[in-house]
Amino acid sequence: MKEKIGIEGISLEDIEGMRNIVDTAYRRTMERYDKGELGFMEVIQKDCECYRLSDRYKEFKYILVVGMGGSILGTQMVYEGVKGVYANELNSKKVFFLDNSDPELLYSILKIVALRETLVFVVSKSGNTVETLANFFILREKMKKEGCREDNVVIISSGGLLKEIGKRENYKIFEIPENVVGRFSVLSSVGLVPLSCMGVDIGKLISGARDMDKLCRREDVFNNPALMNALIHYMFLNRGKSISVIMPYIERLYRFDLWYRQLWAESLGKDGKGQTPVAALGAKDQHSQLQLYLDGPKDKIITFIKVRKFKEDFTIRYKGHYLDGCNLSQLINFQQLGTERVLTSMGVPNISIVLEDLDEYTLGKLIYMYEMTTAFMGEMMEVNAFNQPAVEEGKKITRELLEGKGKGEEVVKDYIIKI
Numbered sequence: 001m002k003e004k005i006g007i008e009g010i011s012l013e014d015i016e017g018m019r020n021i022v023d024t025a026y027r028r029t030m031e032r033y034d035k036g037e038l039g040f041m042e043v044i045q046k047d048c049e050c051y052r053l054s055d056r057y058k059e060f061k062y063i064l065v066v067g068m069g070g071s072i073l074g075t076q077m078v079y080e081g082v083k084g085v086y087a088n089e090l091n092s093k094k095v096f097f098l099d100n101s102d103p104e105l106l107y108s109i110l111k112i113v114a115l116r117e118t119l120v121f122v123v124s125k126s127g128n129t130v131e132t133l134a135n136f137f138i139l140r141e142k143m144k145k146e147g148c149r150e151d152n153v154v155i156i157s158s159g160g161l162l163k164e165i166g167k168r169e170n171y172k173i174f175e176i177p178e179n180v181v182g183r184f185s186v187l188s189s190v191g192l193v194p195l196s197c198m199g200v201d202i203g204k205l206i207s208g209a210r211d212m213d214k215l216c217r218r219e220d221v222f223n224n225p226a227l228m229n230a231l232i233h234y235m236f237l238n239r240g241k242s243i244s245v246i247m248p249y250i251e252r253l254y255r256f257d258l259w260y261r262q263l264w265a266e267s268l269g270k271d272g273k274g275q276t277p278v279a280a281l282g283a284k285d286q287h288s289q290l291q292l293y294l295d296g297p298k299d300k301i302i303t304f305i306k307v308r309k310f311k312e313d314f315t316i317r318y319k320g321h322y323l324d325g326c327n328l329s330q331l332i333n334f335q336q337l338g339t340e341r342v343l344t345s346m347g348v349p350n351i352s353i354v355l356e357d358l359d360e361y362t363l364g365k366l367i368y369m370y371e372m373t374t375a376f377m378g379e380m381m382e383v384n385a386f387n388q389p390a391v392e393e394g395k396k397i398t399r400e401l402l403e404g405k406g407k408g409e410e411v412v413k414d415y416i417i418k419i
């Protein structure tokens, strides 16, 4: 370990020097909102009642959400953020997420659920995503064979083949507003309809987001948490911090990392620019990643998320040991502090987001703050944070291969390791 050097910090003068960039980013974001381009800012003002399903949908023992990317990552993040990692073991309602074309994932879920007792949410903004359609086609066939009813399926989509099938087969359909981009859609029908059936208080979630919206509309960067968060990431990106590590010190937020990864990567990774988001978890990754963060390349900015009050806690007892009488919550929060201090002393910039506790309200605030941070960061980096053109080419090649075009054409690979 090298000697302690301290962070090349950001001074008030530095922030003052960024006034133009901050004001422009704020103004452009609000102009886009005024033009109706930022649906994620509008959708939180809708009445939550419009997302609630009638009681007959509440009877199902199992819930299965089928979708990819922004159509599922947020829902799973909120579900685990509120209910915990082992929610299925603890609760009568069993919830599953199907977000891959890996046949073994579908197989395992079908081994557990009884389809007649399952409410299936098929979620896709475009309504044409190949993995979602493939999984749905297989499920639909099995559900027909097992005599499932129309209300075993709910479609959440803006169009495409999925909506067509939904209309033709008389499934309940929820729209997704056109101006709500997938990775910014968890606080729309995409997340709120399924979550309202999973025992999550969507009203509290939305009121957290609305309260954060008030803060994020402030022009003053010192009183706008999203604008300040974007500015700090932008300034350190310009100082070579091309990697943004997010490291909550609570297990319930690990899926938040995965949601953040899509948001930050797909929104900002454009025109040769971007800041690579990395998912980490405290205290676990102190024993796997921290060596690199401390003594590896100085190319990272770290964001901690810590919770003052955990839902549960334990007091440790072992006479004469320094842990005697401490609580586990104290231990994990002191571990976060220890990591923060050593990173600072090793010159690794880090930010701490402190939550009093973690429930629907604070999670709604956190989600919305990150959505606004991403919008502001996109303006600062002068990239369009609301599209993802580069992901389409690979899908085209996959389709050509599926349609038999290009079969046999051996793609020259540099390295193929066959085991």
Ligand SMILES: O=P(O)(O)OC[C@H]1O[C@H](O)[C@H](O)[C@@H](O)[C@@H]1O
Pocket: 068, 069, 070, 071, 123, 124, 125, 126, 127, 128, 129, 132, 182, 183, 266, 388, 391
């Ligand atoms: O909601 P869908 O249209 O099914 O899209 C699901 C996901 O797939 C796309 O390829 C994009 O990468 C994501 O931004 C999107 O969230």
